[in-house]
Amino acid sequence: MNFDSVELRFYKNDENENLICEITYSFSDSSMIIIDRTFVNDDYRGQGIAAKLVKRVAEMAREENKKIIPRCPFPKGILERNSSLYADVMC
Template sequence: MIFDIGESRFYKNDDNENLIGEITYSVAGSSMIIIDHTFVHDDYRGQGIAAQLVDRVVEMARDENKKIIPLCPFAKGMFERNTTLYADVMR
């Protein structure tokens, strides 16, 4: 799935411009990204969209050589369950 880029977020809308899912983050200094919120509309849950959103932020962090603090409970859980996968960006 391809996500649109907004100000401090990645998101996806359906054909009627209704929000399907989003992840928001903030930039802390020159080397840190804080994931603070992940949302997927009830109609789209269980399809792996939230995990794809987290992975999109991880990809950005890797491209920009930044570390991530996952404050959002969903993102934090992903990082805790996949420590080796995210070790290079985990703070």
Template sequence: MRKEEMDMEFLIDSNRFYLEDANGELTAEITFTRPNNDFFIIDHTGVNDSLRGQGVAQALVKAVVDKARAENMKIIPLCPFAKLEFEKKEEYADLWRR
């Protein structure tokens, strides 16, 4: 089963979701800002080479999408990867602040 098909348990800070390996080293993260109470700006998505191709980056974007839905927010995907995800996934269209 691909990681994107699983519910991933990301660590959470106020402006990012991320994963660490057993040594506490950062292996994946997505960062976003909240300029006001209307929208998030996704500005970075990064995944360690060891996790590439496993759906981790997609799951990170989905984590921000889920947070935006829960908080009734929109998203501006400035990060090229996040923008591509928004372009590919119709289910994100209602959250995309253009």
């Protein structure tokens, strides 16, 4: 799934421009990405979309040589449960 990126978020809309999912983030400094929030529309839950959003932020962190601080509980759980995949970007 490809996500659009605008205003410090990755998101996906459906064909009617309704929000399917999004993850918002900010930068604490030049080396940290803070994940502030994740959202998946009820109609799309249970499909692994939020995990894909976290993965996309991790890819960006790797590309920019940054670490992730997850303030939102969902991405924090994803990163911790999959620490072998995300150890290089975890703070």
